[in-house]
Amino acid sequence: MSLNLEAKKVLLRKIPHGLFICGIRDGDEINGFTASWVTQGSFDPPLVVMGVRSDGSSHEIIQRTRIFSLNVLRADQKDLAAVFFKPQKGLGGRFDSTKYSFGEMGLPILDECIGAIECEIVGDVKKGDHTVIVAEVKSAKLIKDTDPLILSSTGWNYGG
Ligand SMILES: Cc1cc2nc3c(=O)[nH]c(=O)nc-3n(C[C@H](O)[C@H](O)[C@H](O)COP(=O)(O)O)c2cc1C
Numbered sequence: 001m002s003l004n005l006e007a008k009k010v011l012l013r014k015i016p017h018g019l020f021i022c023g024i025r026d027g028d029e030i031n032g033f034t035a036s037w038v039t040q041g042s043f044d045p046p047l048v049v050m051g052v053r054s055d056g057s058s059h060e061i062i063q064r065t066r067i068f069s070l071n072v073l074r075a076d077q078k079d080l081a082a083v084f085f086k087p088q089k090g091l092g093g094r095f096d097s098t099k100y101s102f103g104e105m106g107l108p109i110l111d112e113c114i115g116a117i118e119c120e121i122v123g124d125v126k127k128g129d130h131t132v133i134v135a136e137v138k139s140a141k142l143i144k145d146t147d148p149l150i151l152s153s154t155g156w157n158y159g160g
Contacts, residue, residue, distance in 0.1 A: 009160035017151040017159070019081045022050065023069035023100075023108035023116075026061045030092045030108045033058050034085040036151050036158050037130070038070060046137040048119060051130040057091060059131065066121040068135070069107035072114040073149040080110075081149060104139040115142040 017036040024031050037051035048070065052059050062068055073081055080098060088094045099111040105118040119135035151158065 013157060013160045015159065019073050019078075019149040019151055019154070021071040021073065021080070021084050021110060021113070022052075022058070022062075023071060023110075024058050024061050024065065025067075025102075025107050026065055030095060031058050031061065032071075032084055032092070032094055032108060034081050035070070041134055047122070048117070048135055048137060050133050050135070052133055053130050054126075055129070062121070062133070063124075063131070067105055067107060067119065068121075069103055069105075069109055069116050069118045071108075071110045071116040074112075074114055074144070075147040075149050075153070077113065077149055078154050081154070103141060109141060111143075113143060114146060114148060115140065115144075117141075 018038065020035045020038050021032050022035040033056060035050055035052075039049050041047035041049040050070070052062060083097050084094050086094075095108065100108045101111060103109045103116060103118045105120075107118050109116040109118075117137045118139040120138050121133055121135045123134040125132040
């Protein structure tokens with residue numbers, strides 16, 4: 001059976017995605033990156049699933065520390081999402097452009113966003129160019145309940 005690559009691309013890009021800033025911490029160092037491959041995986045326990053690219057600087061850290069935050073962006077925060085996927089001067093440099101504090105698990109949480117969850121990894125699948133991570137939601141902080149930033153509204157693509 002041969003895979004129709006064009007059809008696969010069109011169809012996979014129809015999967016709706018939100019946009020999030022994933023925050024990680026390694027001792028005194030923090031980092032963050034824009035993530036769209038995020039979904040809920042279980043009600044009880046509350047699980048989320050996220051794809052993390054294997055060649056990113058966060059991949060090794062998240063695999064070792066086993067925890068991360070997910071900051072849910074507001075519909076008007078497209079510029080911030082762009083900051084967090086562009087190259088940065090040094091690890092954590094993207095946080096220079098926004099205020100943040102630390103959550104209950106010590107992970108970076110943006111002062112301005114809809115809110116953030118902190119998660120602990122319970123399993124992963126290392127295959128291909130992304131690692132699929134399954135993680136339990138351990139803390140949740142709601143800042144302002146408003147419309148989220150949706151990938152389809154940005155004109156960007158990540159997937160296919
Ligand atoms: C729209 C968009 C969505 C993205 N979604 C993800 C994602 O779900 N997972 C991921 O690992 N990278 C994703 N990326 C890529 C990372 O944001 C990007 O590679 C970043 O530079 C990684 O940072 P790091 O090397 O500091 O970890 C996305 C990029 C864009 C433009």
